[in-house]
Amino acid sequence: MSGITIGHLYPEHLNIYADRGNIAVLDRRCAWRGIPFEVVAVDVGDPLPRADLYYLGGGQDRDQMLIAGDLVRHAADLASAVADGAGVLAVCGGYQLLGHSYRGHQGAEMPGIGLVDLVTEAGSTRMIGNIVLECELDAGDRRRLVGFENHAGRTTLGAGLTPLGRVLSGHGNNGSDGGEGVHAGGIIGTYVHGPLLPKNPWLADWLIRRALAGGGSGEPLEPLDDALELEAGRVAQAIAGA
Numbered sequence: 001m002s003g004i005t006i007g008h009l010y011p012e013h014l015n016i017y018a019d020r021g022n023i024a025v026l027d028r029r030c031a032w033r034g035i036p037f038e039v040v041a042v043d044v045g046d047p048l049p050r051a052d053l054y055y056l057g058g059g060q061d062r063d064q065m066l067i068a069g070d071l072v073r074h075a076a077d078l079a080s081a082v083a084d085g086a087g088v089l090a091v092c093g094g095y096q097l098l099g100h101s102y103r104g105h106q107g108a109e110m111p112g113i114g115l116v117d118l119v120t121e122a123g124s125t126r127m128i129g130n131i132v133l134e135c136e137l138d139a140g141d142r143r144r145l146v147g148f149e150n151h152a153g154r155t156t157l158g159a160g161l162t163p164l165g166r167v168l169s170g171h172g173n174n175g176s177d178g179g180e181g182v183h184a185g186g187i188i189g190t191y192v193h194g195p196l197l198p199k200n201p202w203l204a205d206w207l208i209r210r211a212l213a214g215g216g217s218g219e220p221l222e223p224l225d226d227a228l229e230l231e232a233g234r235v236a237q238a239i240a241g242a
């Protein structure tokens with residue numbers, strides 16, 4: 001059976017709020033189904049491996065500053081991997097660096113890789129709390145996504161870009177336009193930690209299915225018993241008041 005290779009960018013620097021847990025969820029959900037799963041870590045100075053899905057977690061401004069220049073080295077290769085069907089999942093600090101630039105809370109401007117048309121600037125307050133979104137990654141298939149956000153960055157999407165979801169409770173990209181994250185083909189960017197995937201198994205499966213299909217929507221995956229995950233999601237929604 002064909003498997004999945006994850007390119008995990010900067011696991012030492014971008015791993016705030018246990019974002020590494022997202023990899024653990026992808027790993028387990030593949031293992032339970034007998035899907036071979038491999039993670040290749042990419043640290044500063046390393047070459048970019050071929051992967052079905054590239055992952056970047058969140059980080060504080062100072063951590064982002066340490067890797068932003070190195071990430072720019074991979075901008076062209078990441079763009080061509082995405083054009084060839086690879087997916088990208090980027091959380092918070094990693095999400096910000098998918099765009100053109102991020103001006104941090106002390107005013108330093110970090111370069112992004114311009115993979116998606118968005119810019120981010122830190123505001124004077126942090127946007128913190130539980131968050132609930134309504135997403136529709138595939139037409140007609142509406143899903144709730146729950147988690148936790150904590151960011152100073154305000155992200156503005158370019159015209160024509162679609163957010164990952166509509167904020168039902170929480171702040172989202174900038175606290176004003178009602179959108180959270182970005183969804184562009186196989187690219188998902190989001191401010192949602194928790195980590196993201198344990199309470200949102202449907203999104204983990206969306207990523208796995210796409211990665212297995214090399215970018216297409218692929219075959220439905222064998223269902224798993226998600227009772228515990230869904231209950232955690234329901235509790236989180238209740239706490240968020242959505």
Ligand code: GLN
Pocket residue numbers: 016057058059060061064091092093094122150151152153154
């Ligand atoms: N440093 C960024 C911000 O404050 C991202 C934070 C994060 O990854 N949690 O907006």
